[in-house]
Amino acid sequence: MLEEDRQQRVDGVILHSEDNVGTLLRHGQEGDVITLMRDKETQALTLVTKVPLGHKCALERVPSGGEVRKYGEIIGYASSVIELGEHVHTHNLVSGKARGDVDNPDTRLH
Amino acid sequence: MLTTLIRGFIRSDGQIGVRNHLLVLPTVFCANRVVVGIGDQVPDAIALPHPYGCGHLQPEKERIARVLSGLGQNPNVGAVLLVGLGCQQISPETLAEEIATTGKPVECLTIQEEGDTLSAIAKGVGLASCLLTALNPKKEAVPVDRLMMGLQCGGSDYSSGLAANPAVGRVSDRLVNAGGTVLLSEVAEFLGTEDLLAKRCRTPKLAEKLYRLIHSVEDLAQSVGVDIRGAQPGPGNMKGGLSTIEEKSLGGISKGGSTIIQDVVAYGERPASKGLCIMDGPGQDLESVSGMLAAGAQVIVFTTGRGTPIGTPIAPVIKVTGNPQTAKRMRLNIDIDVSPVVTGLESLDEAGARIWETLLAAASGHQTKTEILGHREFAIARLYPSV
Numbered sequence: 001m002l003e004e005d006r007q008q009r010v011d012g013v014i015l016h017s018e019d020n021v022g023t024l025l026r027h028g029q030e031g032d033v034i035t036l037m038r039d040k041e042t043q044a045l046t047l048v049t050k051v052p053l054g055h056k057c058a059l060e061r062v063p064s065g066g067e068v069r070k071y072g073e074i075i076g077y078a079s080s081v082i083e084l085g086e087h088v089h090t091h092n093l094v095s096g097k098a099r100g101d102v103d104n105p106d107t108r109l110h
Numbered sequence: 111m112l113t114t115l116i117r118g119f120i121r122s123d124g125q126i127g128v129r130n131h132l133l134v135l136p137t138v139f140c141a142n143r144v145v146v147g148i149g150d151q152v153p154d155a156i157a158l159p160h161p162y163g164c165g166h167l168q169p170e171k172e173r174i175a176r177v178l179s180g181l182g183q184n185p186n187v188g189a190v191l192l193v194g195l196g197c198q199q200i201s202p203e204t205l206a207e208e209i210a211t212t213g214k215p216v217e218c219l220t221i222q223e224e225g226d227t228l229s230a231i232a233k234g235v236g237l238a239s240c241l242l243t244a245l246n247p248k249k250e251a252v253p254v255d256r257l258m259m260g261l262q263c264g265g266s267d268y269s270s271g272l273a274a275n276p277a278v279g280r281v282s283d284r285l286v287n288a289g290g291t292v293l294l295s296e297v298a299e300f301l302g303t304e305d306l307l308a309k310r311c312r313t314p315k316l317a318e319k320l321y322r323l324i325h326s327v328e329d330l331a332q333s334v335g336v337d338i339r340g341a342q343p344g345p346g347n348m349k350g351g352l353s354t355i356e357e358k359s360l361g362g363i364s365k366g367g368s369t370i371i372q373d374v375v376a377y378g379e380r381p382a383s384k385g386l387c388i389m390d391g392p393g394q395d396l397e398s399v400s401g402m403l404a405a406g407a408q409v410i411v412f413t414t415g416r417g418t419p420i421g422t423p424i425a426p427v428i429k430v431t432g433n434p435q436t437a438k439r440m441r442l443n444i445d446i447d448v449s450p451v452v453t454g455l456e457s458l459d460e461a462g463a464r465i466w467e468t469l470l471a472a473a474s475g476h477q478t479k480t481e482i483l484g485h486r487e488f489a490i491a492r493l494y495p496s497v
Contacts, residue, residue, distance in 0.1 A: 040457055
């Protein structure tokens with residue numbers, strides 16, 4: 001326990017260099033300056049909304065309809081503009097695969 | 111360039127075993143008590159009773175036979191004693207012939223020929239004891255490219271897609287780059303990633319084969335009114351932060367790493383290529399892992415969030431968790447704790463490096479928790495009800 005406290009802890013993890021979201025390892029409050037780690041590299045950003053543990057925050061501004069990438073792949077599309085540092089989840093992210101592997105216009109933003 | 115080595119048993123057919131088991135295997139469940147009776151008196155043997163071998167429709171009978179044969183052929187098995195009843199769908203002699211092509215010693219025993227089960231046990235104890243003396247204990251240093259690692263995730267939780275699976279993905283890439291083989295299955299959990307997996311297939315034919323596997327799982331579910339895709343992620347997943355089915359499935363397949371998919375094989379079928387290969391199979395942990403043994407996997411790396419204890423009869427299972435509570439609570443069942451990744455203290459590369467070292471150690475003889483605690487679970491994925 002003591003050893004853990006002495007070491008530098010990061011607040012979130014980025015899984016791939018092409019990702020534009022990071023995942024929080026602790027509960028984040030609006031205004032928190034957090035550090036995210038991708039392998040040995042860290043970057044900092046300011047949360048503009050609350051982001052719970054296990055949830056995603058945007059690493060860049062994503063336009064409406066823009067790709068959201070995690071694990072180096074597209075995990076869905078923004079259903080509205082997402083600001084840098086904003087919570088990314090089912091309220092602003094839609095799946096591209098929710099109804100079969102055929103692109104379904106209902107799940108894509110026009 | 112330095113070649114990474116493990117210490118294994120070199121079989122007559124050139125395959126490498128990381129264990130040296132004597133397997134006592136029934137070809138039908140009627141022989142179970144005899145098999146167990148043999149195991150009682152030959153404690154070094156792996157007695158493996160199971161509920162298969164009769165009442166199977168033909169395509170399923172072929173699958174059961176393929177899996178039992180694959181199990182006997184697995185290079186972790188140094189010798190085999192097959193026990194049949196006398197009337198059964200899969201004859202011990204036919205299986206023995208196939209298994210013997212590997213060059214390992216194989217004996218057969220048929221209960222109805224011996225007389226009764228007690229006579230069969232007595233005969234079996236004699237045969238098993240002889241087979242034990244035929245096991246060659248010599249281990250040699252061999253390159254790690256002879257390793258086939260089977261992957262499984264079970265009892266997944268938030269830590270699986272964030273820590274355990276991506277960390278194992280580092281190990282998959284490392285093994286593939288060293289010339290080894292990685293088996294990825296649990297096809298139902300590919301939904302949402304079928305296009306990107308298809309793009310990663312070495313040939314269009316493999317991509318087509320993969321699409322067929324994925325669609326047939328989805329069709330099967332739909333035929334009984336189940337919408338797998340529509341139900342993922344589930345409410346618990348979403349509360350935990352997973353937003354889309356792609357995200358959830360990517361978290362699962364990340365354990366397979368990033369390399370080209372070299373082959374797509376049937377359940378329990380040995381791949382024709384090295385590298386990352388996909389095996390048809392369910393997400394159900396036990397059936398999946400058992401199929402991988404039949405395909406030739408010598409080691410299983412198994413990520414678990416909530417803590418799943420199962421092992422296999424003939425291969426070490428390395429249990430990896432990224433959940434700090436599970437790592438503490440179930441430390442007797444867990445081999446590697448990668449929860450420092452989710453507590454922000456370790457990078458995925460560092461966690462992957464630790465898993466790699468444990469893989470090499472297990473492959474060279476270090477017992478995993480499943481082996482120490484005597485876990486020998488086994489199940490074959492069936493296709494139809496019994497007839």
